[in-house]
Amino acid sequence: MDKLYLDHVSYVYSAGTPFEQKALDDVTLAIRGGCITGIIGHTGSGKSTMMQLLNGLAKPSSGKVLLDGYDINCDVNDVLEEWKKLPEYSGMSPRSAKKAIAAKIKKTRAKLCFRVGLVMQYPEYQLFEETVSRDIAFGPRNMGLAEEEIRQRVLEAAAFTDIGEDLLEKSPFDLSGGQKRRVALAGVIAMRPEVLVLDEPAAGLDPLGRTFIFEGIRNYQRKTGSTVLIVSHSMEDMARYCDDVIVMSGARVIRQGSREEVFAHVDELAETGLDIPQITHLMQLLRARGLPLPENIYTVDEAVEALRALLGLGAK
Amino acid sequence: MKGISFGQYYPADSVIHRLDPRFKVILTILYIVCTFLCKSLVGFAALTLSALVLIFISRIPLRIVLRSVRPLLMIIGFTFIINIFWSRGEQLITPEGWPIRIYAEGIWNAVYMFLRIFALITGTGIFLTYTTTPMDLTDAIESLLTPLKKLHVPVHVFAMMMSITLRFIPTLTEETEKIMNAQKARGANFTSGSLMQRAKALIPILIPLFVSAINRAVELSNAMECRCYHGGDGRTRLNVLRCNGRDWASLAIVVLFGAGILLLNGVGIGYTLG
Numbered sequence: 001m002d003k004l005y006l007d008h009v010s011y012v013y014s015a016g017t018p019f020e021q022k023a024l025d026d027v028t029l030a031i032r033g034g035c036i037t038g039i040i041g042h043t044g045s046g047k048s049t050m051m052q053l054l055n056g057l058a059k060p061s062s063g064k065v066l067l068d069g070y071d072i073n074c075d076v077n078d079v080l081e082e083w084k085k086l087p088e089y090s091g092m093s094p095r096s097a098k099k100a101i102a103a104k105i106k107k108t109r110a111k112l113c114f115r116v117g118l119v120m121q122y123p124e125y126q127l128f129e130e131t132v133s134r135d136i137a138f139g140p141r142n143m144g145l146a147e148e149e150i151r152q153r154v155l156e157a158a159a160f161t162d163i164g165e166d167l168l169e170k171s172p173f174d175l176s177g178g179q180k181r182r183v184a185l186a187g188v189i190a191m192r193p194e195v196l197v198l199d200e201p202a203a204g205l206d207p208l209g210r211t212f213i214f215e216g217i218r219n220y221q222r223k224t225g226s227t228v229l230i231v232s233h234s235m236e237d238m239a240r241y242c243d244d245v246i247v248m249s250g251a252r253v254i255r256q257g258s259r260e261e262v263f264a265h266v267d268e269l270a271e272t273g274l275d276i277p278q279i280t281h282l283m284q285l286l287r288a289r290g291l292p293l294p295e296n297i298y299t300v301d302e303a304v305e306a307l308r309a310l311l312g313l314g315a316k
Numbered sequence: 317m318k319g320i321s322f323g324q325y326y327p328a329d330s331v332i333h334r335l336d337p338r339f340k341v342i343l344t345i346l347y348i349v350c351t352f353l354c355k356s357l358v359g360f361a362a363l364t365l366s367a368l369v370l371i372f373i374s375r376i377p378l379r380i381v382l383r384s385v386r387p388l389l390m391i392i393g394f395t396f397i398i399n400i401f402w403s404r405g406e407q408l409i410t411p412e413g414w415p416i417r418i419y420a421e422g423i424w425n426a427v428y429m430f431l432r433i434f435a436l437i438t439g440t441g442i443f444l445t446y447t448t449t450p451m452d453l454t455d456a457i458e459s460l461l462t463p464l465k466k467l468h469v470p471v472h473v474f475a476m477m478m479s480i481t482l483r484f485i486p487t488l489t490e491e492t493e494k495i496m497n498a499q500k501a502r503g504a505n506f507t508s509g510s511l512m513q514r515a516k517a518l519i520p521i522l523i524p525l526f527v528s529a530i531n532r533a534v535e536l537s538n539a540m541e542c543r544c545y546h547g548g549d550g551r552t553r554l555n556v557l558r559c560n561g562r563d564w565a566s567l568a569i570v571v572l573f574g575a576g577i578l579l580l581n582g583v584g585i586g587y588t589l590g
């Protein structure tokens with residue numbers, strides 16, 4: 001089963017006013033569990049809106065968001081008939097069964113943000129504690145974990161995001177932009193979400209800062225086997241880190257599939273004003289001229305390898 | 317910005333939208349005076365009609381205007397009831413000997429009061445809040461208060477403070493929403509728990525909000541200084557307020573309307589307020 005499934009989801013801002021704005025228009029998509037999915041699209045194509053639907057921060061105007069097949073916004077009345085048959089509720093009177101089901105839904109919903117961790121765009125503004133470690137601990141503390149466990153998780157999250165011991169006791173307001181970003185990311189990773197959603201995690205960072213962030217995310221994904229969604233403008237980053245890619249344009253999903261499948265449609269991407277990685281494009285052009293190069297080349301290193309192999313020079 | 321305006325400004329293309337905001341402020345005051353001049357049945361009929369005509373001309377949907385009346389329904393209802401039960405007069409409607417005595421005058425008073433409040437809300441709404449952006453309004457107020465500069469009242473500073481405040485209300489609202497969402501995503505709970513717990517739950521919102529507001533203020537003042545802002549002296553405007561024939565015509569219409577109301581007060585149909 002797909003980890004996340006959006007079923008004909010639409011989202012409208014300020015519905016019924018002159019400022020009405022359709023941010024998502026009948027979006028249906030599936031996100032595989034246990035891999036990194038990239039979401040690209042221009043500013044205003046609805047990416048951030050979609051991310052906020054995934055952890056229940058916003059409710060779709062219509063359509064369903066399914067996490068492991070469970071409709072995260074389900075209402076008692078929608079599921080009553082089906083759930084009543086479950087052994088848990090079988091002995092109950094209809095009224096108390098309904099009450100129990102409603103309570104269960106509420107509880108599931110309250111826990112949703114711990115299962116689907118969302119790192120918002122420019123998350124550094126969310127820092128507020130006296131020290132970095134206390135800020136990272138905010139999420140785990142809200143989960144009601146024991147102090148020892150919290151400490152453990154803070155250290156773990158700091159390790160994933162490459163935050164040194166010396167930083168942990170500093171004030172988050174004294175850090176550099178890139179460091180703040182990593183602290184914010186650690187604050188979500190510390191909840192050990194099974195789905196980690198990142199909205200433009202590297203926006204506005206220098207190349208080194210970008211690498212730190214993406215490597216941290218990839219480490220987390222590899223170690224925990226969780227599902228990761230990354231929103232980004234940068235095709236190069238998408239190509240390097242993502243398994244699947246979703247392309248959005250004008251409130252719609254215009255293409256989804258594996259990285260190879262999506263990048264094979266250069267023309268279509270170019271039409272929406274998005275570029276595939278330059279090196280990939282170069283390799284495609286060379287292939288079109290008849291050089292027997294593999295299709296899935298996304299980094300310069302890979303290209304060098306392929307060309308060396310082609311020229312019979314062997315690996316470096 | 318996302319084209320979201322704050323307040324109740326309702327974008328539309330109407331004559332009233334295009335009036336000079338200074339005139340609109342004056343028109344509003346005159347219209348309020350008109351509502352209080354009204355005394356007779358015919359006068360109130362004219363007043364109500366004028367309010368409806370205003371809504372029609374401004375091209376603002378009736379339901380939007382009515383929506384702004386809704387929060388005041390309590391007060392209107394309350395005055396209505398008080399008027400009915402506490403007014404004294406000559407024409408007793410309830411039979412002699414009842415504990416509750418309702419007079420015809422009381423009912424007239426209540427109805428007139430209702431119509432007056434309706435016209436007041438519609439008038440200020442149509443002339444000011446719905447058709448004038450907050451920025452235009454500040455400009456208009458600054459311009460109208462210019463004579464006070466002679467008395468060394470820092471009119472420009474007040475106007476600048478007001479427009480900066482107005483400008484940043486939507487920004488800060490948006491910011492608050494963003495911060496709340498970010499903390500909710502980390503499991504913060506603002507809606508349950510004891511009063512103390514809820515107050516504490518606000519800390520993760522307030523601290524980032526203050527930090528960002530202060531940063532913004534610093535950035536803004538830097539940006540203003542970089543552009544050589546040094547107060548209002550000798551400063552010219554990008555959008556100069558200009559009045560034209562249409563503005564004067566509307567002023568004349570409202571003044572004539574007030575005169576008409578005064579004349580209609582003499583028509584002795586129905587009940588006339590004392």
Ligand SMILES: Nc1ncnc2c1ncn2[C@@H]1O[C@H](COP(=O)(O)OP(=O)(O)O)[C@@H](O)[C@H]1O
Nearest residue numbers: 013021023042043044045046047048049050318
């Ligand atoms: N809070 C909001 N209120 C009204 N409209 C919004 C709001 N947030 C986003 N929008 C609008 O929804 C559309 C999608 O925005 P968003 O999801 O932020 O896109 P992206 O993240 O791809 O840049 C845009 O047209 C934007 O103007």
Ligand SMILES: [Mg+2]
Nearest residue numbers: 047048121199
């Ligand atoms: Mg966005």
